[in-house]
Amino acid sequence: MPLCRIEYLGDNEEWAFAIYSPATDTYTDSLLHTGTPTGHPTDAFDTAALVHLADYIK
Incomplete structure (x- = not known):
């Protein structure tokens, strides 16, 4: 499951x-839960x- x-990006800590x-079978650039566009x-x-998976965690 994708x-x-x-x-x-050339740094092990910044991806x-x-x-x-x-729904569209595509990827969209997004922010991490930390609020930044790149991170670990x-x-x-x-x-x-x-x-x-949030709906499945109860």
Whole structure:
């Protein structure tokens, strides 16, 4: 299941982030849950999980 795309920017701590939209089958550049457009890969996956899986966490 696609959740997001991350892009290496030359620094292990700074990666670009795009969220996957199943409705359009595309990725859209997005902000991380930290409010920044780039960050650590774990922030990307945390953000994607919040967006895609929040309804399943009860």
